[in-house]
Amino acid sequence: MSGSKKSSPPRWAKVTMFSGKGGVGKTTCAAATALHYASHGQSTLALSTDATPSLSHIFELPGEEKPKKVNESLYINELGEAEVARMWDDKFGRDVYDVFATFVDVDYQQFVDFTTSVLPGLRDEFMVDYIRELSLKNNYENIIWDTAPLGQTLALLNTPGMLVEHLKMAPRIYTRLKLSRVNKEPILNIINRWRKLSSEEINFLRNNVRFVLVTIPEALAVEQLDSVFLQLERHGLIVDQLIVNNVIKADGSEFLKAKARLQKKYLDFIHKRYQDIEITEVPMFPYELKGWDRLKEVERILFPNSTKAGC
Numbered sequence: 680m681s682g683s684k685k686s687s688p689p690r691w692a693k694v695t696m697f698s699g700k701g702g703v704g705k706t707t708c709a710a711a712t713a714l715h716y717a718s719h720g721q722s723t724l725a726l727s728t729d730a731t732p733s734l735s736h737i738f739e740l741p742g743e744e745k746p747k748k749v750n751e752s753l754y755i756n757e758l759g760e761a762e763v764a765r766m767w768d769d770k771f772g773r774d775v776y777d778v779f780a781t782f783v784d785v786d787y788q789q790f791v792d793f794t795t796s797v798l799p800g801l802r803d804e805f806m807v808d809y810i811r812e813l814s815l816k817n818n819y820e821n822i823i824w825d826t827a828p829l830g831q832t833l834a835l836l837n838t839p840g841m842l843v844e845h846l847k848m849a850p851r852i853y854t855r856l857k858l859s860r861v862n863k864e865p866i867l868n869i870i871n872r873w874r875k876l877s878s879e880e881i882n883f884l885r886n887n888v889r890f891v892l893v894t895i896p897e898a899l900a901v902e903q904l905d906s907v908f909l910q911l912e913r914h915g916l917i918v919d920q921l922i923v924n925n926v927i928k929a930d931g932s933e934f935l936k937a938k939a940r941l942q943k944k945y946l947d948f949i950h951k952r953y954q955d956i957e958i959t960e961v962p963m964f965p966y967e968l969k970g971w972d973r974l975k976e977v978e979r980i981l982f983p984n985s986t987k988a989g990c
């Protein structure tokens with residue numbers, strides 16, 4: 680029958696976000712996971728939103744092109760400060776400026792410099808929006824999202840929810856402003872559009888992103904876990920997998936045995952306390968994890984039962 684074509688629901692890329700404290704192995708695990716999916720023929724993007732990214736370094740890929748092609752199935756992209764500022768400017772800059780310029784007489788470039796340096800939260804908003812759009816474009820089956828250390832990432836995850844709350848107030852305050860010469864309607868439309876966008880971003884984070892938290896078996900990292908889980912849960916974000924990296928397998932050396940004993944205390948604690956979550960231990964390797972062959976070793980640990988078909 681012509682004319683009765685049903686529109687099929689959008690197909691989202693599978694998004695997996697790796698987060699955790701600085702230096703615990705987020706990028707290494709993200710890179711090994713991206714390599715895994717790509718090795719199974721699934722088109723995959725490893726994407727870093729860390730202002731000081733290291734994916735290219737880990738894959739040993741020099742050059743400046745973005746995204747970089749690793750092979751037919753695997754691409755990497757690193758969004759540095761400059762790209763994010765530019766993309767934010769392209770997508771949201773004019774809107775925010777239009778609202779702002781009704782109160783303050785300021786020129787556009789000055790305004791962009793001000794907002795992107797003073798209000799980093801607005802950029803975080805952009806980041807979630809960017810990945811949401813990317814996951815809808817059908818360019819990739821998997822997006823492996825490597826993030827900045829936890830503090831920054833929690834701020835990023837907080838931003839859409841915070842904006843929804845703040846923007847609830849915005850129309851009321853705005854309509855009360857004594858801006859007699861200004862037509863308030865377009866601005867109210869912008870505010871409503873932002874609210875809708877922020878809600879969509881929260882839904883995206885809740886429903887379409889798999890959260891993997893990376894940690895190490897040491898006091899400070901383990902003590903922070905509860906608070907991280909709580910902060911994520913506040914936004915309805917659930918951790919799907921906990922990777923405990925740098926686990927020392929003791930050999931003959933007294934030094935390593937002592938380190939392993941110390942770690943055992945924290946490993947036991949983690950397994951008992953977070954028993955409802957998938958936990959994967961990754962050993963500490965005696966060499967740097969750089970390049971395809973080394974990442975393959977990490978992949979084998981992260982995906983021990985992998986088959987070609989089932990991934």
Ligand SMILES: Nc1ncnc2c1ncn2[C@@H]1O[C@H](COP(=O)(O)OP(=O)(O)OP(=O)(O)O)[C@@H](O)[C@H]1O
Nearest residue numbers: 701702703704705706707828925962963964967968
């Ligand atoms: N299991 C491991 N065994 C040995 N070295 C490791 C292991 N995991 C990570 N490393 C090394 O530790 C360093 C930090 O790892 P990585 O860059 O993945 O951490 P990160 O959490 O992404 O750091 P940042 O917070 O700076 O982004 C790298 O040099 C990496 O090769």
Ligand SMILES: [Mg+2]
Nearest residue numbers: 705706729733
């Ligand atoms: Mg990293």
